[in-house]
Amino acid sequence: MTSGAVAARSQPQPESGVRVLVVDDLEANRKLLHAVLEPRGFLVRSVASGEEALAVLAESDVDVVLLDVLMPGLDGYATCASIRAEPRTAMLPVVMVTASGTQQRLRALEVGADDFIAKPFDQAELLARVRSLARVKRLHDTVVEQRAALEHWNAELERRVAAQVDDLERLGRLRRFLSPQIAGLIVETGDESFLESHRRDITTVFTDLRGFTAFAETAEPEETMAVLRDYHATLGALVFAYEGTLEHFAGDGLMVFFNDPPPCTDAPERAVRMALDMRDRVDELAESWRRHGHDLGFGVGIAQGYATLGRVGFEGRWDYAAIGTVTNVAARLCDAAKARQILISPRVLAGLDGRFETRALGPLELRGISRPVDVHEVIGTVDPEGKS
Structure with missing residues (x-):
C-alpha cells in the first residue's frame, strides 16, 4: 500500500x-x-x-x-x-x-x-x-500560561494579604477608641482625615465608681481586677452599642463622647440613654459585688460644648483625644455625682426635648470651673403617656 x-x-x-x-x-x-x-x-x-x-x-x-x-x-x-x-x-x-x-x-x-x-x-x-x-x-504553552497566571495570582494574593494585614492593623488601632462598625467603615473608605486636629461640638460622658478608691486599698488585687474586668466589659459593650467614641478607660473612670468622628444629630439624647443603660447594668453588677462585701456605686457626668479633637501621643502609641472645657465640666459633674446619679449640663438638658424626667439641682461650684454650672439630674425616661 x-x-x-x-x-x-x-x-x-x-x-x-x-x-x-x-x-x-x-x-x-x-x-x-x-x-x-x-x-x-x-x-x-x-x-x-x-x-x-x-x-x-x-x-x-x-x-x-x-x-x-x-x-x-x-x-x-x-x-x-x-x-x-x-x-x-x-x-x-x-x-x-x-x-x-x-x-x-x-x-x-x-x-x-x-x-x-x-x-x-x-x-x-x-x-x-x-x-x-x-x-x-x-x-506546554498551557502550563506556561497557567504558571504565569498562578504567579500573577500569587503576587495579587500577597498584595491583598498585605493590604488586609494593614487594614487589620489600622482596624485594631481604630477600634481602641471607635465602635467596631465605625472603625470598619473608616478602614473600608480609607479616610483617616478625622485624626488630624479639628474643632467640634461634642457631648462628653464621664463615669466612675463611687467608693472605688477605698475598695482598691483594702481588697486583694485579684478582687480589684475581677471587678474592673466585669465593669469594663459591661460599659464597653454599651459604648459600642450606642456608637460612642471611647477616649479612655482609666481604672474605674471612663470617658466617651458623641458627634465625633461620625456626626450624631441626637448626641445629648444618645449620651443620656447610654448612661441610663449603664446605670441599670452596673446595678446588676453591684448586686454581685455586694454579695462579696464590696459596696460600690456608679456616677455619671455629661456635658456638651466645643472641644479640639485629634490624634495625640507618639509613634507606636497613639490615642484619640478631646481637649477643652467641655471635658473638664463632664469630669467635674461626674465627681459631684452620688451613687446612681447622672448629672448633666444646661446644653445637654436643652437637647433632651422633654423626653426624660429630670430634676434641677441649681448652680453648683465645680472644681476648676470658673463659674457655677446650673446642674440637672436625670431620673429616667418618660414614656408616651408621660410616666417615668
Whole structure:
C-alpha cells in the first residue's frame, strides 16, 4: 500500500492554527511539505537556511519546526542547538528530517531534537509526528500560561494579604477608641482625615465608681481586677452599642463622647440613654459585688460644648483625644455625682426635648470651673403617656 493510500484512508480532521516552520535549503522539499501540511489546516512557513530560521523564531511564535539536517552555512544540528540554547525556544518541538543513517539520528537527538523523519518520508508518519508534537507544544504553552497566571495570582494574593494585614492593623488601632462598625467603615473608605486636629461640638460622658478608691486599698488585687474586668466589659459593650467614641478607660473612670468622628444629630439624647443603660447594668453588677462585701456605686457626668479633637501621643502609641472645657465640666459633674446619679449640663438638658424626667439641682461650684454650672439630674425616661 502506498503512503498516499494510507493518508487517504486515515484522513484526519484539519489542524486549525498549528504553526509549522519548515527549514530546508531545497525548494522542492519545502514545496512538498507545504503540499502535505497546508491542505490539512496547518499554517506553514518555510525558510532556506538555519540563519533564517533563527531570525523567524526570534520574532514569531511557532508550534513545530521541521528541520533539514544537511544545509550550507548553519546546518540542522547547529540550528537545533541554537534553538535549545535560547530560553524562549528551549522547549519548542523540533523534528529533524534526514536521509542519513543511525549515527546522524543519534546526533540529532543529542543536540536536542525531539524526533526525526527519514527521507523519503511517509506522509501519514509525518502528519502523526507533527500532530503529536504540536499537542505537546500546546500543553506546554498551557502550563506556561497557567504558571504565569498562578504567579500573577500569587503576587495579587500577597498584595491583598498585605493590604488586609494593614487594614487589620489600622482596624485594631481604630477600634481602641471607635465602635467596631465605625472603625470598619473608616478602614473600608480609607479616610483617616478625622485624626488630624479639628474643632467640634461634642457631648462628653464621664463615669466612675463611687467608693472605688477605698475598695482598691483594702481588697486583694485579684478582687480589684475581677471587678474592673466585669465593669469594663459591661460599659464597653454599651459604648459600642450606642456608637460612642471611647477616649479612655482609666481604672474605674471612663470617658466617651458623641458627634465625633461620625456626626450624631441626637448626641445629648444618645449620651443620656447610654448612661441610663449603664446605670441599670452596673446595678446588676453591684448586686454581685455586694454579695462579696464590696459596696460600690456608679456616677455619671455629661456635658456638651466645643472641644479640639485629634490624634495625640507618639509613634507606636497613639490615642484619640478631646481637649477643652467641655471635658473638664463632664469630669467635674461626674465627681459631684452620688451613687446612681447622672448629672448633666444646661446644653445637654436643652437637647433632651422633654423626653426624660429630670430634676434641677441649681448652680453648683465645680472644681476648676470658673463659674457655677446650673446642674440637672436625670431620673429616667418618660414614656408616651408621660410616666417615668
